[in-house]
Amino acid sequence: MRICALVPAFNEATQIAKVVRGATRHVGEVVVIDDGSDDGTAEVARAGGATCLRLPANRGKASALRAGIEFAASRGFTHVLTLDGDGQHRPEDIPVLIQTAVRTGADLVIGARMFERHNMPRARFYSNTVGSRLASALVGREIRDSQSGFRLIRLDKLLNLELRSRFYEFEMEVLIKMARAGCSIEQAPIPAVYEDGRARSKMKPVRDTVRICIWSLAFRFLKV
Numbered sequence: 001m002r003i004c005a006l007v008p009a010f011n012e013a014t015q016i017a018k019v020v021r022g023a024t025r026h027v028g029e030v031v032v033i034d035d036g037s038d039d040g041t042a043e044v045a046r047a048g049g050a051t052c053l054r055l056p057a058n059r060g061k062a063s064a065l066r067a068g069i070e071f072a073a074s075r076g077f078t079h080v081l082t083l084d085g086d087g088q089h090r091p092e093d094i095p096v097l098i099q100t101a102v103r104t105g106a107d108l109v110i111g112a113r114m115f116e117r118h119n120m121p122r123a124r125f126y127s128n129t130v131g132s133r134l135a136s137a138l139v140g141r142e143i144r145d146s147q148s149g150f151r152l153i154r155l156d157k158l159l160n161l162e163l164r165s166r167f168y169e170f171e172m173e174v175l176i177k178m179a180r181a182g183c184s185i186e187q188a189p190i191p192a193v194y195e196d197g198r199a200r201s202k203m204k205p206v207r208d209t210v211r212i213c214i215w216s217l218a219f220r221f222l223k224v
Contacts (some may be wrong), residue, residue: 003027003098003152006068008061009085010035010202013024013044019083020048022091026098027081031071033064041085061149062165062173073159077162081152089150089153093190097152100188107157107183108175110143111150113192127209134213135172138220139179144187147171147212164224168208169215176219 005023009016009032016032023030032045036058045052053067065082072080083089089111097109099203128147135146145197149171161177163170179185218224 001079001098001102002077003079003081003166004072004075005030005043005081005083005094006031006065006072007050007083007085008035008064008068009033009037009041009045010058010064011037011041012085013037013041015087016041016045016050016085017048019085019091020045020050021088023081023083023094024049026091026094029075031068031086033068035059035061060167062163062167063097065170066165068165069155069158069163072155077155079152080155082156082184083150088193090191090193093150096188096190097150100167100186101152104186105184106186107154108178109152110145110187111148111176111190112145112183112187113148113150113190127206129189130209131172131212134216135175138176138216139185141179141185143175148177148190150190153178154183157181165215167211169212169219172212172216173219176216178198180220180223182189186211 005027007019020030030050032050032052034042034052034054036055042052042054053071069080097111100109132143134147135143163173165173
């Protein structure tokens with residue numbers, strides 16, 4: 001198992017070094033995809049030991065990850081591990097995903113956050129609940145955290161998919177298309193990380209949840 005960590009980042013200069021240093025302990029290479037940042041994210045990432053791919057303009061999370069996947073494929077990695085650059089995903093939880101993949105042989109391991117209503121912003125709780133229920137219905141099994149971007153994926157299976165996403169619908173696209181392809185999916189419990197009770201994510205819960213739901217139906221039934 002040769003793992004490349006892919007970290008999409010947009011204006012995360014204050015957090016990216018910590019993410020890079022933590023992830024480097026557990027994987028073969030950390031690749032930060034700087035999605036058009038103007039705050040020095042790329043320079044900080046390189047100083048922290050990451051390989052950095054820099055997109056000339058902000059194209060969206062999925063576009064950044066697709067660039068990272070192409071890079072990882074060119075370097076002969078067997079797996080990619082995706083995690084956010086804003087500190088929502090703790091690098092120290094990476095071994096939990098790796099151990100689950102080794103134990104089960106799963107093609108996709110999702111880091112499933114443990115949501116508690118009293119510890120989460122209302123909008124985040126309900127957007128995750130709606131998304132996970134929709135994902136469960138579309139793939140025919142319980143998915144506890146459909147929007148978790150903390151994942152370990154077999155690269156050969158991922159390369160067989162025709163990925164079209166540009167934004168936050170990426171996680172649902174990969175999940176639905178891997179399920180349709182008969183890939184094995186497991187979930188590994190990880191903590192949900194919030195700062196002062198607020199999620200750091202740039203995702204807009206209402207707008208992006210609606211977009212994700214519409215695209216999810218298209219991925220499942222129109223097979224786009």
